[in-house]
């Protein structure tokens with residue numbers, strides 16, 4: 540990693556001008572999740588940081604393009620503006636609608652939000668959020684569980700201990716069929732003495748269809764992200780097809796101009812999705828799909844970009860690292 544001083548020099552306007560031919564070859568797509576909300580105990584990106592990042596792009600002559608524009612241009616071999624950048628928001632929680640989207644709108648910055656449509660249609664919330672909820676609300680500080688290698692005891696005193704444990708558990712249950720994960724969540728609910736609300740509690744409130752309709756604009760667009768946010772590779776053919784095609788149908792029924800680009804939950808190519816899911820997305824009439832693996836979209840070496848596994852970078856926590864990914868610098872590092 541470069542120091543902040545080095546990044547600031549290497550991404551200064553004169554150096555960036557010099558390195559423009561290199562930067563022209565790629566587009567970074569950024570992936571964001573939740574936005575911090577102290578009132579409801581939600582950790583996430585800060586709005587101030589988002590403002591800084593969007594302000595920086597404008598000042599430095601970057602072009603924020605929509606994901607739709609990016610994919611359509613790739614398909615049609617149409618040139619894109621220099622120094623293009625795109626933004627995506629996954630999962631469609633209330634904080635994105637109330638906090639982040641108005642900022643994008645005000646900056647006239649295109650952004651695409653991916654909805655798991657049973658959250659809107661059935662007040663569904665998936666097992667990975669339930670797991671987080673249970674640990675956040677328990678007064679226990681020890682638990683015994685079995686990862687298949689005998690019983691282990693885990694202790695958790697602080698919020699950070701809990702977060703690390705939840706991450707480990709999520710990682711483990713993502714490799715299991717959805718029903719196993721759902722069952723594990725109800726076991727944990729008993730062990731931790733926390734009752735799970737039947738519909739999403741306030742901190743997991745999804746963007747409603749009404750909100751989404753009100754937010755749809757020239758800058759804010761919505762795309763499909765399954766119905767129930769399962770790991771698709773763990774599903775049968777019929778289930779996976781229903782998750783992919785069903786979420787596209789739901790979003791098309793409810794919104795005026797949805798984006799026909801799919802977003803794979805968890806998004807690790809070869810683990811969470813593969814050729815089967817990519818084919819199903821194409822068969823459902825979608826024109827491309829996003830992974831969550833880090834990497835650029837290549838404009839010059841297009842063969843390196845799979846239109847049904849488009850890579851993204853997690854939105855960096857610091858402005859210095861954001862500059863690094865937006866500029867030529869990260870790409871040069873990648874090529875070395």
Ligand SMILES: [Zn+2]
Pocket residue numbers: 629630764768803804805
């Ligand atoms: Zn997701």
